[in-house]
Amino acid sequence: MNETVKKYLKVGGILGLIAGASAAIICTLNVFTEPKIKENEFNAQQAALAKFYPDAKKYSEELSLKDAKATYVLSYWKAFDAEDLVIGNVYKTSGRNAYGAITMLVGVSKGEIGKIVLVTNTETYADTIVEEYLDPYNKGARSLDDTKCGATKGAELIRAMAKEAQSVDERLNSKEGQ
Amino acid sequence: MNATVPFIVTFLLAIVNATLMDNVVLIRFYGICSFVGVSNKVKPAFSMGVAVAFVTIFASLVCWPLYNFVLVPAGIPFMDTVVYILVIASLVQLVGLVIKKYSPALYKAFGIYLPLITTNCAVLGVAQGNTDSGLSFGLSMAQAIGTSAGFLIIIFLMACIRSRLDAMNVPKAFKGIPIALIVAGIMSIALIGLGGIGS
Amino acid sequence: MSDEIARNRHKESFLSGIIKQNPLFVAILGMCPALAVTKTFEASFGMGLLFTFVLVCSNVIVSLLRKVVPEEIETPAHIVIIATFVTIVKMLTNALLPELYSSLGVFLSLLVVNCIVLGRSESFAKKNTVFDSFLDGVGNGIGYTLAISIIGIIREILGKGSLTVGKIFTFISYNGSPITIPILKNSVFDVSMGKIFSNPAGGFIVMGILLAIIAAVVNYNKAKKKAAAKSAAKPAPNTNLGGAK
Structure with missing residues (x-):
């Protein structure tokens, strides 16, 4: 060798x-x-x-979603109160734009969009969205439609995701009502 | 993702975003060492920028399929960092060999920067960031192209500014790296101001 | 006699990294994490600790293997060793301190290409004994942790007006919530509204000013020494007493 x-x-x-x-x-x-x-x-x-429903006694397992129209919503949880009645749902949504990806939880109760909590946000202006848009929204100081906040694209994505969760919730409820 | 926007628009927007609003050096802080070390003369800075751009794009081109088609099916996605750095180190060697063979003049121009590229955070940072945040292949290439362009532009501009700073009457303590960092900070403020573009 | 030489060498390899050859402030290496994760004191301190761990481990292993690894593959072998420890640190932090893991993000992986870690193994560990390399790692780690924490403290105070402890190291808490010390809050010096110092730009500016201050101190000391040497030139020069520099 x-x-x-x-x-x-x-x-x-x-x-x-x-x-x-x-x-x-x-x-x-x-x-x-x-x-x-x-x-x-x-x-x-x-x-x-x-964080979503302070008076909820327990949450269901993570339920997978079968909705052909949903592009952002991945899965959801049901929140029950002490008498085992559904208070509302929490939806896990994930979306992406040119600046990064956002995963967040949206609470929808009686057809109304409630709290929004970010799980991950890889966008550059993630802090701006939280400080200027989400925190004021969660405190009731800002409307969801008022997206001009210095990180408008991200805020618009969040709004679209929340709106989709709302419409998914509507379809789910009408299906269960039948 | 969004069905109403054609992919090419998202792709181009992602490139612009990675170049300016999300600039590697000034906003994301990748590759500061080579940025500070090589940016005192215009020509070497430009060569360094081109070399880094080249390796970044190729590394992302290799690492993304490697992660999604080899590491994930094999069940060892946590080995990503080890694999990426090996890919980058061998790519740098390969680029060196190819350039040396086909263009000795070019090799003379940036041969000495080649080892520095392995330890440039931008290369590993982009490859790792792409798979960490689960980007699609197209968007991770956009990220790589935008990042490279951003690095090239900023290191070139910085070298131009620093070559003029040499002739200025800077306070003695600020000479060299301190004033360069403060200039970089001011450039960074300008880029933060671009955040509204595309909104 | 040889014992004393060895002890001096140990001391030198431990101490030089802390102040005289501080990796961040004097050698100006490892800038990326020093600028990127120093928005808050806790994140920077955590980064310093993890950095120290990786540096010490890689130094020890590189030094252990220094006679086994042939010269041709030194760099790749070192990179693999460092990458292994970085992956270990990544897993452990993710499991034990998830808050730290998410606040450091990709910069934890980027420890692999940190110039200091690779630089210490290339310039020190591969030539020195295991014990010396260990001390060198600890010394440099302490030096880096100190430096990065100073930047973190300055940026957090300027950027937020207050200092928070307990958000990342969750075991430190007061009545179950993080402790916040308002230092500049609501005073005339509160500059946090401008948001400059919590932005990336603030990192560059704070770092630049700190380096300038250090350069000024070094220049002042040099000038003082020169003057002292001039006045001491007439009597017998006693260079042995004045420190190495």
């Missing part, structure tokens, strides 16, 4: 060994951290849900 080939084999072998060891360590660790990460996500979701 030629000397250079031998050398390349040795060098490649060592690099491969280091990479293999690194992959093994990471995979082992992943076994331990993955359940914890899932649990954290679940807890965060429950905490976010609890």
Whole structure:
């Protein structure tokens, strides 16, 4: 065997060994951290849900949505009060524009759009949306249609997502009413 | 996503956004080290910008399919950072070899910057950001193109400004990097002002 | 005698990274996270801690393997080692401190290409013993954490008018909510309305001014030393007492 080939084999072998060891360590660790990460996500979701209806006693499991017209709404939860009556629904919606992606929860109760809580927003002006648009909206100081806030495209996306959740809610209720 | 807007419009808007409103250096803070280190002369700054642009676009071109067609099906999406940095390091080597073979003059111009590109956050940052936020392939390419253009423009402008600053009577303590950072801050304010465009 | 030399070397590798060769303020490396995550004190301090962890671990492993890894693949091998530790840190933070994970975002992954981590393994760890590399990592880590926390404190006070503790490190709390100390709030010095300092621009400006202040101090010290050397030139020069520089 030629000397250079031998050398390349040795060098490649060592690099491969280091990479293999690194992959093994990471995979082992992943076994331990993955359940914890899932649990954290679940807890965060429950905490976010609890913000919507203070008098709700419990929430349903995450229900998947079968609605052909929905482009943003992914799934929803039902909120029940002490007598097991539905107070309202919380919809998980996700949308994207040229600036990034927004995932958020929208509460819809009796056909009205209630609170909106952002889960993730990768847009550059994410802070502006929260400070200038969502916080005032949630406090009742700003109408949902007033989207000119310095991050208008994002606000418009949020409005479109909330409106869609409202119409999905209407269709769901009419289906259940039949 | 939105059915009423044709994809090409979203694509172009995403490029403009990544270039200006979401500029890599001044808003997202990627690649500050090479930005500060190489921007004192116009020509090297431009070469560096072109080299980074090239590697960024190619890295995103390779990393996106690698993540979505190899790492995710194999069940090891958490290995992404390790894989990306290996891809980038080998890409940089490859680019160096190709340039050396076909254009020695070009290699002479930016050969010394090639190792610096591996440690430029912009390259890894774009590849990682694209898959972290689950962009589609088209939009992640828009992100890569816009980011590269933004880096090139800003490092070139900065080099022009800094070559003039050398002739100015700057207070001694501010000479060099401090004044460059403050200039960058002022440029950043200008870009923040662009945030309303497209709204 | 050799014991003392070794001890001095240990001390030197530990201390030089903290002030004299501070990676951020003196060597001006690792700027990206220092500007990007320093909006608040807590995020910057957390970044510093994670940075220290990655730096110490990678320094130790690189130093352990320094005789095994051939020269041709040094850089790729180091990058793989660093990337491994960054991934480990990413997983652990995501599991144990999810608030920190989400506030650092992609900059946690970008520790892989942090010039300081790679620079320390290339310039120090691959040539020195494991213990020295460990000390070097701890020293540089402390130096970086200090520097980045200073920037974080300044930017948070200027940008928000107050300092909040407990939002990310949730185990620190007062009656179950984060502690907020209003420092400039409602005073004439409250500049948080302008929003400049919580914007990216503020990072550049604060960093530029800090570096200028450091340069001014260094220049002043140099001038003082020069003057002292001039006046001391006539009597016997006692250079040994005045520090290394």
